[in-house]
Amino acid sequence: MGKHRQKRHDERMTFKLQLADGNSVAQPVLTMPAKDIHKYGRGHAVVMSGPALKTGASRLAARAALAVGAGLVTLIGDRAALDEQAAHVTAIMLKEFDPVSESLDGRVKAVAIGPGAGVTPETQQHVLKMLQAHVPVVLDADAITVFSESSQLLFKHLDQNDVMTPHHGEFSRLFPDFADDEPLAAACAAARRAGCVVVLKGPNTIIAAPCGKWAINRHSSPWLATAGSGDILTGLICGLLAQGVPSFDAAAIGAWLHGDIGIRAGPGLTADAMPDYIPLVLRGCLQED
Numbered sequence: 691m692g693k694h695r696q697k698r699h700d701e702r703m704t705f706k707l708q709l710a711d712g713n714s715v716a717q718p719v720l721t722m723p724a725k726d727i728h729k730y731g732r733g734h735a736v737v738m739s740g741p742a743l744k745t746g747a748s749r750l751a752a753r754a755a756l757a758v759g760a761g762l763v764t765l766i767g768d769r770a771a772l773d774e775q776a777a778h779v780t781a782i783m784l785k786e787f788d789p790v791s792e793s794l795d796g797r798v799k800a801v802a803i804g805p806g807a808g809v810t811p812e813t814q815q816h817v818l819k820m821l822q823a824h825v826p827v828v829l830d831a832d833a834i835t836v837f838s839e840s841s842q843l844l845f846k847h848l849d850q851n852d853v854m855t856p857h858h859g860e861f862s863r864l865f866p867d868f869a870d871d872e873p874l875a876a877a878c879a880a881a882r883r884a885g886c887v888v889v890l891k892g893p894n895t896i897i898a899a900p901c902g903k904w905a906i907n908r909h910s911s912p913w914l915a916t917a918g919s920g921d922i923l924t925g926l927i928c929g930l931l932a933q934g935v936p937s938f939d940a941a942a943i944g945a946w947l948h949g950d951i952g953i954r955a956g957p958g959l960t961a962d963a964m965p966d967y968i969p970l971v972l973r974g975c976l977q978e979d
C-alpha cells in the first residue's frame with residue numbers, strides 16, 4: 691500500500707452495508723451519530739471544482755456529499771471557478787487551492803475529483819496529486835477519461851481505499867480489453883487491475899473490489915438517466931467515505947441511496963433536485979434506539 695491511511699474510528703461509522711442473497715445491495719442501516727458529535731467528527735469532504743463555466747457537475751457532487759452527512763464540504767479550485775460557485779452555494783465552503791503546489795488540510799477525510807474537470811493535462815496532474823494525499827479519493831468522469839492513454843500511470847497511484855465510478859463509455863476508455871465482457875466479469879477484472887474499488891454504473895450498478903469481493907445494486911430507476919445524476923453518486927460516495935465508511939461499503943451504500951432517490955422521485959427528476967431527496971432517503975434507513 692503506497693499511501694498512509696488514517697485509522698478509521700468505528701464509533702464514527704453510522705452506516706452499515708446490508709447484502710441480500712449474497713451479493714445484492716439491500717437497504718443500508720443508518721444509526722444516530724453520537725450525542726456529542728461535532729462537525730469535524732462527521733468528516734470533512736473536499737470536491738475539486740471544474741473550471742469557470744464547467745462548475746455545475748462538481749457543485750452537484752458537493753451538495754450530495756454534504757446532504758449524506760459529511761460534517762463539512764469544501765469546493766476547491768481557482769478564483770474564477772470559485773467566483774461562479776459562490777453565486778450558488780451557501781453551506782458548502784470554498785477555498786482557492788492549487789493541488790499542484792499546495793497540500794490538503796490534515797483534517798480532510800475524503801476527496802472527489804473529475805465531474806466537469808475537463809480532459810486536460812491539469813486534470814491529470816491534479817488527480818495524481820490528490821492520490822498522494824492521505825485520504826480516499828473518488829475518481830469520476832474526466833478524472834477517468836484523462837488516463838485513457840496512460841492507464842498504468844493511474845493504476846500505480848491507486849489503492850483499495852480509492853473508488854472509481856465509470857459509466858460504460860468511461861470504462862471502455864480505461865479498460866478497452868474488458869469493455870465487451872459481461873459487466874460483472876469486466877468490473878471484477880478492472881478492480882483487480884486498477885487496485886481500487888470500481889463502480890461500473892448502469893441500470894444495474896456493479897461494485898467490485900481488488901480482493902475479488904463484489905456486489906450488485908439493482909435498487910434503481912430509469913429516471914436516473916439524466917445529466918448530472920452520476921455526479922450526485924460521486925458526491926454520495928465521497929460523503930460516506932468522509933464519515934469513515936470503508937470504500938467498498940461506501941460505494942455500495944452510495945449506489946443504493948442513489949437508486950432510492952430515483953425510485954422516490956420518479957418522473958421529472960433532475961440532478962438539481964436529487965440532493966433534496968437525500969434526507970427522505972436517509973430517514974427511511976434510520977434505525978432509532
Ligand SMILES: NC(=O)C1=CN([C@@H]2O[C@H](COP(=O)(O)OP(=O)(O)OC[C@H]3O[C@@H](n4cnc5c(N)ncnc54)[C@H](O)[C@@H]3O)[C@@H](O)[C@H]2O)[C@@H](O)CC1
Nearest residue numbers: 746747804805806807808831832857858859860917918921
Ligand atoms: N451539469 C453539469 O455541469 C454536467 C456536467 N457533466 C460533465 O460533462 C463532461 C462529459 O461527461 P459525459 O458523461 O457527458 O461524456 P463523456 O465525455 O464521458 O462521453 C460521452 C460519450 O460516451 C459514450 N457512452 C458510452 N456509454 C455511455 C454511458 N453508459 N453513459 C454515458 N455515455 C456513454 C456516449 O455515447 C458519448 O459518446 C464530464 O466532465 C462530466 O462531469 C455531466 O456530468 C453532466 C452534467
Ligand SMILES: Nc1ncnc2c1ncn2[C@@H]1O[C@H](COP(=O)(O)OP(=O)(O)O)[C@@H](O)[C@H]1O
Nearest residue numbers: 857891892893911912914915917918919920921
Ligand atoms: N436506465 C437506468 N436505470 C437506472 N439507473 C441509471 C440508468 N441510466 C443511468 N443510471 C444511473 O444514473 C447515473 C448516470 O451517471 P453518468 O452516466 O455518469 O451521468 P452524468 O455524467 O450525466 O452524471 C449512474 O449512477 C447510473 O447508474
